[in-house]
Amino acid sequence: MSILEIVGNFLLFALVFGMSATVDTECMKEQVKNRNAILLGIFCQFILLPFIGFATVNMMKLDATIGITLLVVTSSPGGSYSNWWCSLFNADLALSVAMTAISTILSVIALPVNLLLYAKFSYDADVISDLDWISVFVALGVVISAITLGLYMSYKCHSYKFNMIANKVGNIAGFLLIVFSATVTNTGDADSRIWSRHWTFYIAIIAPCLLGLTIASIMASLINLRKPERITVAVECCYQNVGIATSLALTMFEGNDLNEAMGVPFFYGLCEAFFVGTYCICCWKAGWSKAPANAPIWNILYVSYEVLEVEMREINEIEVSMSESSGGSGATPTEKLDGNVLMTYFSIVENKESTIAAPKTPSGQVSSKLPSRFRNTFDGALA
Numbered sequence: 001m002s003i004l005e006i007v008g009n010f011l012l013f014a015l016v017f018g019m020s021a022t023v024d025t026e027c028m029k030e031q032v033k034n035r036n037a038i039l040l041g042i043f044c045q046f047i048l049l050p051f052i053g054f055a056t057v058n059m060m061k062l063d064a065t066i067g068i069t070l071l072v073v074t075s076s077p078g079g080s081y082s083n084w085w086c087s088l089f090n091a092d093l094a095l096s097v098a099m100t101a102i103s104t105i106l107s108v109i110a111l112p113v114n115l116l117l118y119a120k121f122s123y124d125a126d127v128i129s130d131l132d133w134i135s136v137f138v139a140l141g142v143v144i145s146a147i148t149l150g151l152y153m154s155y156k157c158h159s160y161k162f163n164m165i166a167n168k169v170g171n172i173a174g175f176l177l178i179v180f181s182a183t184v185t186n187t188g189d190a191d192s193r194i195w196s197r198h199w200t201f202y203i204a205i206i207a208p209c210l211l212g213l214t215i216a217s218i219m220a221s222l223i224n225l226r227k228p229e230r231i232t233v234a235v236e237c238c239y240q241n242v243g244i245a246t247s248l249a250l251t252m253f254e255g256n257d258l259n260e261a262m263g264v265p266f267f268y269g270l271c272e273a274f275f276v277g278t279y280c281i282c283c284w285k286a287g288w289s290k291a292p293a294n295a296p297i298w299n300i301l302y303v304s305y306e307v308l309e310v311e312m313r314e315i316n317e318i319e320v321s322m323s324e325s326s327g328g329s330g331a332t333p334t335e336k337l338d339g340n341v342l343m344t345y346f347s348i349v350e351n352k353e354s355t356i357a358a359p360k361t362p363s364g365q366v367s368s369k370l371p372s373r374f375r376n377t378f379d380g381a382l383a
Contacts, residue, residue, distance in 0.1 A: 004250050005135075005247060005250050005251065007180060008177070008180060008246050008247055008250060009138070009139070009142050009247060011173050011176050011177040011180060012139065012142050012143065012146075012177065012247075013142050013145070013146045014146075014169065014170070014173035015083075015084060015146075015170050015173040015174045015177055016083065016100075016142075016143050016146035016147055016150065016170075017146040017147075017149055017150040017153075017166070017169075017170070018150070018166050018167060018168075018169040018170020018171070018172075018173055019083030019084055019087055019093070019096075019097060019150070019166075019167070019170040020083070020097050020100075020146060020147045020149075020150025020151050020154070020166075021149075021150035021151070021153050021154045021162070021163065021166030021167075021169075021170075022087060022093060022150075022154070022163050022164075022166050022167040022170065023093055023094050023097045023150075023151065023154060023163075024094065024154065024163065025151060025154055025155045030094070032098050032102075034095060034098070034229070036223055036225060037095055037099070037220075037225055037229050037232070037233055038098065038099060038102060040216075040219060040220060040223065040225075040233055041078070041099040041102075041103065041233055041236050041237070042102070042103065042106065044212065044215075044216045044219070044233065044236070044237035045077060045078055045099075045103045045110075045236065045237060046075075046103070046106065046107075046110045046114065048212065048215060048216070048237065049074045049075075049208060049212045049237060049238065049240070050071075050074050050075045050114040050118060052074065052207070052208045052211050052212060053070055053071055053073070053074025053075065053118070053208050054071065054074075054118040054121070054122065056070070056204050056207045056208055057070055057071060057118070057122050057204070058121075058122055060200045060203065060204040061200075062200070062201075062204055064123050065253060065257050065260050065261050066201060066204070066260060066261065066263075066264055067122060067123065068119060068123070068131070068252075068261075069245050069248070069249055069261045069264040069265070070204060070205065070208075070264050070268075071114075071115055071118050071119055071122070072111075072115060072136070072244060072245040072248050073208075073240050073242055073245045073264060073265055073268050074208050074240065075107075075110070075111050075114040075115050075118070076107065076111060076240045076241040076242070076244045076245060077100065077103035077104040077106070077107035077110075077111070077140075077143070077240075077241055077244075078096075078099060078100050078103050078235075078236040078237070078239060078240060078241060082096060082100065082235050082236050082239035082240075082241070083096050083097055083100055083170070084170060084171065084174040085235050085239055085272075085276050085277075085280065086231070086232050086235055086236075087167055087170065087171070088171065088280075089231070089277075089280035089281070089283075089284060089289055089291075090228070090284070090289045090290040090291040091228050091229075091231035091232040091235060091280070091283075091289055091290070092226070092228040092229045092231070092232040092290070093232075095228075095229055095232045095233075096232045096235070096236060097147065097151070099232070099233075099236050100143075100147060100236070101144075101147045101151075103236075104140060104143050104144055104147065104241075105144065107140060108137070108140055111136065111140070111244075112133065112136070115131070115136075119131070131248075131252070132248060132251045132252045134251075135247045135248050135250070135251040135252070136244060136247075136248055138247065139241075139244040139247040139248070140244065143241065143244075150166070153166070154166070178269060178273075194263050194266060194267055197260075197263065201263070201267075202267070205264060205267045205268050205271055206271050208238070208268075209238045209268060209271040209272055209275055210238075210271070210275055212237045212238035213234050213235075213237065213238040213275055213276065213279060215237075216233055216234040216236075216237035216238065217230060217233075217234040217279070219233075220233040220234060227283070227287070227288035227289075228288065228289055228290050230283075230288065231279075231280060231283050231288055231289060234279065235276055235279075235280070238272065238275070238276065239272050239276055240268070240272075242265035242266075242268055242269050245264060245265040245268075246262065246265045249261035249262050249264070249265070250262075281297075
């Protein structure tokens with residue numbers, strides 16, 4: 001394995017790990033049961049986008065170096081960057097990671113099947129025999145292991161602060177992977193550099209991204225998914241795991257062929273950044289995302305409202321539990337008997353001998369939003 005492959009796979013692992021470790025595992029469990037969103041995501045991921053890629057390769061008559069790499073991009077599972085963008089623009093990140101995990105596992109079969117099927121109808125047998133399946137499965141293994149470890153760490157650390165830190169690690173890794181791809185694709189001769197290609201190259205890469213985003217968004221709206229979930233499904237459909245195509249290109253091609261092949265995931269990433277970025281900003285301003293529409297843009301890019309939403313939900317449940325325990329009359333609450341963790345948590349302030357599981361460590365960004373009548377009790381319990 002070359003240095004380039006090692007660096008590419010390391011950044012891919014760091015990106016997926018960071019996004020997975022951002023997710024609250026309870027939210028993840030809820031979204032795995034979201035049948036409509038998951039099934040629509042699978043349809044878009046493994047039927048719609050691969051077919052759009054196949055149609056584009058044949059209509060534009062792309063050569064094998066570019067065409068095979070584009071087929072890998074459109075047949076790949078969602079992940080890495082899709083999680084990054086859902087996190088960055090505060091779509092439903094738990095659903096994004098759930099869809100990534102499911103689609104990555106399914107892609108162990110679906111990716112080779114789609115790639116073999118569409119490559120067979122697009123190119124001759126020699127091209128198909130040159131496909132490096134080992135690099136494909138290595139990239140899939142990297143993604144699966146990163147998701148597993150990220151979710152495990154989120155569960156074990158049980159901390160909103162850890163979720164926030166992991167989110168920033170993933171964002172940094174995503175940026176570095178973009179820089180890495182840009183560097184590799186622009187180191188060849190003048191004709192193979194990204195801005196020196198034939199016009200058919202640009203149209204062929206733009207078409208699957210734009211069509212996938214548009215069609216998935218329409219379909220998600222038609223089946224009445226929640227608005228943050230619509231953003232996630234649309235992003236997951238078009239925002240492919242270009243790290244897999246990058247890894248495949250690094251092992252299959254050399255010289256100028258490598259520079260040309262690397263240009264496909266890199267330029268596809270640029271198209272995703274432009275179209276998905278524009279789409280997410282419009283959705284945020286329209287009130288579709290979890291971030292407030294009137295929040296400063298640097299806030300929505302820096303802060304994970306996925307984490308804050310879960311933390312604020314827990315705080316609101318504490319408020320409701322304490323209100324119910326006092327009966328609204330200011331009476332001293334009794335020790336909780338029905339097993340409600342949050343209510344027992346309030347009881348520990350009144351009865352020091354009560355023993356309960358520790359609450360999740362706060363992120364430190366929402367404690368000031370607690371109602372003043374409960375803030376002292378809450379802060380005292382955390383101390």
